[in-house]
Amino acid sequence: MPTYTVVLTHEHADFDALASLLGASLLFPGAIPVLPRQVNRNVKAFLALYKSHFPFIEPQHMPRGHVDLAILVDTRTFNAVKGMDAQTQFLVIDHHSVDEPLPPGWRTWEDALGPHQVGANTTLLVERLMAQDADLTPIQATLLALGIYEDTGGLLYKSTTHRDLRSAAWLLEEGANVEVIHRFTHYPMSEAQQRLSQQLVDNAEHLQIAGQSIVIATAHAPDFEDELSALAHKLRELFDPDGVFVIVDLGDRIQVVARSSTDAVDVGAIAEALGGGGHARAAAALIREGDLQSVRDRIVALARRTVRPPITVSQIMSRGRPQTLTPDVTVGEAARLMRRYGYEGFPVVQPGENGKEEIVGLLSRREADRAMDHGLDRRTVGMLMRTGAVSIREDAPIEELHRLMIESGWGQIPVVNERGELVGIVTRTDLIKLWGKEGAVMGGTQPETTQLLAESLPPVQYRVLRMAGEAASEMGYMVYAVGGFVRDLLLERIDRQTGPLDVDIVVEGDAIRLVDRLRSRCGGRVVAHRRFGTAKWLLHEAEHPITCEALLQEEGSLPPHLDFVTARTEFYTAPTVLPTVEQGSIKLDLHRRDFTINTLAIVLTPDRWGELLDFYGGLADLRRGVIRVLHSLSFVDDPTRILRAVRYEQRFDFHIEPRTLELLVDAVPLLDRVTPARIRHELDRILQEEAPEKALLRLDELGVLARIHPRLRPGPGFSAHCARLRRRLADPADPLAADVDEAIERLYWGLLVYPALPDWLPPQRATRRWASPADAEDEESESVAEEEREDVEEELAERLRLRGETRRLMDRLRHLKAHRDELAQPELPPSRVVEILDPAGATALFLFSILEDAAPIQERLQAYVTRWRDVRTALNGKDLQRMGLRPGPVFGRILGQLRAALLDGRIPPDEAAQRQFVAE
Missing domain, CATH: 3.30.460.10 (Beta Polymerase, domain 2)
Incomplete structure (x- = not known):
């Protein structure tokens, strides 16, 4: 028995559904696009003219055989066709957002492409055709374009995306005919539609729900067989509500079609609760139980629960008393204030007859600048301002603000409360920023x-x-x-x-x-x-x-x-x-x-x-996942934002958007002017991150670390060293990590700065021999003359005003690095190893063990921590004094030599042998 792939869509198919049938058949060669039993009237007229150009077939003409795959487009529901059974698999290509999961075993393109944020389902298919560089005929391109244009309202609905526009543009390049598109997307109503339209207008009910205007229109039309969506559009054009619900009793069922002009009236959520679906601005539902009144009551109840209040002026305004001018202020002073605060205009106020402040005009920045250009800086604001008492209440809807700006020509409108007191200002920019806002932010309940x-x-x-x-x-x-x-x-x-x-x-x-x-x-x-x-x-x-x-x-x-x-x-x-x-x-x-x-x-x-x-x-x-500054001078105002931008980018796995990255790179030289304390603070914040190496390597890539100091660069294997540090700190059995009690940022700092430290010591530090850690601390505190300290270490410490603990860690790491080659010598006796390692301290030794991989060094570090570090002489200073020796520096040298003999195995550990060693 032959097997087939079929493409199916929903009943009452619109052009998006029909175009999706075509698109899927082009992408799946051999697939049979099956027309639904009912299509919209404009679709039916199109097929009457052009059906022979397409591979569509009627359900009754399906060939004999088994349907092994059914592709559902623009829907998740279907009417079965001949050849489908329980073994038929399903692939869903649908741009509608539906919360319910698919039946087990069903697949969707969403798995590969992510959420389908497009205005028309056809767009999803056209994008694949574009990627394949498909060669379309003009009539194919026209039908695909009809699908996009109809479902996006001619690319004007808010649900329209850049993907829809890009797809439509490609289809025009492929020969889509815009005259045909216009003819079938602006199809005249039939006589039956006209009669039903009048009935809906007569029965239209106007409600105010949460401040939104809602129209609910009902009608009985048991013999009506045409589509209702066009009637919903007509009612929306006639009444201009925020939401419209058309409810028609068709005899054996009730059809609901809903449209909205704002996301605050989410008709998709209401339709879904009725058993239908759609999106926030266009939806439908088919109800087989109940009557018009009960369905109407359910819709009203659902609307009262889901409709959000309209955005008001208070939600986009700048709150707080704005900067104002009085008519007697000079234009020069007004221009100075505008430059200082970056405002585009100031309200002008003066006391009224009752002593209450009144708005009398507005001075815009453009007018102030023009006056300054003409040398009119000594003129008063009252001579140049636009006069008028224009203001708006803070609880006024945005639509009223639109109207007021158009009528007054003012780009900055003072905002007043119910008592007429000035409480803020709202601007054209505030309105523009509402455009394209996602998820009803800026005042929508969340x-x-x-x-x-x-x-x-x-x-x-x-x-x-x-x-x-x-x-x-x-x-x-x-x-x-x-x-x-x-x-x-x-x-x-x-x-x-x-x-x-x-x-x-x-x-x-x-x-x-x-x-x-x-x-x-x-x-x-x-x-x-x-x-x-x-x-x-x-x-x-x-x-x-x-x-x-x-x-x-x-x-x-x-x-x-x-x-x-x-x-x-x-x-x-x-x-x-x-x-x-x-x-x-x-x-x-x-x-x-x-x-x-x-x-x-x-x-x-x-x-x-x-x-x-x-x-x-x-x-x-x-x-x-974008890091973006608010304005082009952001890094100039505060160059430490450079380090923060990279910290956020790496912490969240975001990316710095291209323009922000350009501004960041241009501002790097300004770090020279930033105080050491502020740079050190930002570096500390980075070093406290979970994986600071990512941000530090990115800063190095951007030239930021080199600007702080030319030698401040992560060394080879820096990422591996940081990972090893974390792993070893978490290991309770690591003997070198056990004694480390240091802030994590200081440990990372040691790994970062180590490559910059010199591998030699100034003469005074190189010749000194420490007998004990206490002597080492004395030597560290004495330090060497500033002019003898190696420049890189000194410059880094000075550039960042490093604290004592961090500075001491750098000194100790430098000491270890200077003796690195000596520690790798195979013949080095234990006493010399201890002499080198004793003054370093637990933290520096731990970091040194991470940074230096040479086997002899690792072996000696382990031996030092587990055996040699705790070797002590049986004698002390009092014992030497009882043996007749006079106290003095000689005691330290004698005990040091005695400990060295013990470490090297030249004498046994008993007290008698040690006394004999001292006596000799």
Whole structure:
């Protein structure tokens, strides 16, 4: 019996389904594309003209044989055709997002390509055809293009992606006919559709749900056999709602077709709950039980649970009183302020008749610059400003802001509260940044963020943040979790089992007053810095215990402290200097961060708990794994961001985006101006990473380490040395590692700096012979003259202002390196080995054993640690004194020679033999 591969799609097929049938048949030679029993009216008209150009067959014309593979396109459901049985395998090519898993044994392209984030299913197939450099006929290209154009609304729906556009462009190159595409994507309604359309308009119900306009239109049409999707589009064009639901009783079933103009009205989720599917802006469901009223009631109930409020001005504005001008300020002063803060315009205000501040105009930067060019710097703002009392309420929807900007021509709109008080400003840039935002950020409720907070934070710390949000709300403040905590939360890199988490909290208001209120309620102690608007809430002091029962009853331990900071802005007066800081809004506070992935914030006030703020595209960069600066002077303002960029890149396995990398490389010379303490701090942060060698090798590749010092370069085998260090520290049986009690960053520093250290000692250090570790410490403390110290070691220590412990480690490693060749000599007696190794200390010896692989050196290190190090003489200074010798430096030399004789086996270990050795 012959076997076949068939391609199937859903009933009521649109052009995306039909084009997907064609695309799959082209990619799987010999596959039979089977038409569904019902197709949309415009598809039917197309097939009436062009069906003979395609390999489609009707289900009843399937040849005899067995279907061994069924390819489902643009769907996961199907009507079986002749030849299918339980042995038939399935491959799904579907761009719709569906939470339910596939039946066992079914395969999907998603396994190889990842999530299908495209607007049209046809795009997935066209991309494969492009990769194969397929040669299409014009009619094939036209049908494939129809699939993309219809499902993306002519490439204008928000679900449209760059992949759809690229595929459509290739199809046009292959000869797709745009006139045919236009004709069949703008197909006129039939008489039956027109009659039903009028019934739907007459029965349309207009609702306001969560601030969104929803239209629900119902109708009875038992004899209707046409498609309903065109009617949903017509109603959307007529009423311009945020969401429209068409519910039609077809006699034996009820058909629901839904469309949305915003992701906040997720019609796909509602349709899925009804047993259908689709995506956020287009979906459908077929219901075989119930009546129009019950289906309508279910849709309303589902909408009330899922529809999100529209984005309002308050969610994109810069909050906090903006910089303002008065009409009598000079244009020169206004221009100076604009340059200082980087603003594009300032509202102009003056006292009103009742003493209340009134907005009277706006001065834009363009107008100020033009005035300065004409020498009008002494003119007043009132002479040049745009006059008008233009403002907008903070709770106004974004659509109202659009309208106001168009009507007024103002690019910066002052924002007022319900009392008419100036509370912020919103700009064209804020609107533009809404475009293309992923996942309804910038004010959309984030259920996944709320869930992550609950699951990731220890219960007691979760309660603390809840209490901080509640207290802030009572005071009229907004409070946010920001920075690395939010980034790591979204990356799911936080484990509540590790204990209290470090959370930075930004307050739009007075952070010190807020923490004082928390202290009065819960105990603890506050350390405030009024100059900077910061407050540290100390939670673990015995003299100031936590007294709040709500916290004492929760599981887990509190963090030692929580840091609160008043939202602020900053500007740099010169490259590499520390910034000047002033109070600002959360938006301005986030703008001063180093990279976009660190600009995300989570609202902690109760009415917006868990809401994710993303003003600068941080979420998209987080998802794409991108390190990106916020502006082109970021590395110039603070060159230490160069080291942080590489640290984040390597920690998260991200990549620095190309433009940011260019700016980074250009700014490397500016590291010369950075203080040693700031560079050392960033290097320490890198050395504390789980695998710091990755970041250090990347810094070396970019020329950063060489800029800090020309000899600061990872040596050959550096990665292997770091891995060996970690492995040996974890081995309890390693005798050299057992005595190491040192900060991990200092150990890595030793591995990094060792190749730069000279392999010789200054004469004063080379000729000295130490009899004991204590003598070695004395010699180290005496040190040698600065001018005799080798330049590389001295320059590195000076460049980074290295602390005493680190400096001492460098000295000891240098000592060992200087004796490396001697330690490798096979005839070297144990006494000389001990003389060399005694002053080195456990840490330097451990690192030396990692860095030097020579077998004689390894053997001597092991022998020193396990046998020779603990060899001691039976005699001491008092014994020598009783033998008639006068105390003095000679005692040290005698005991040293005695120990050397014992080590080399020249005398037995008993006391009598040692006394005889001394006597001789």
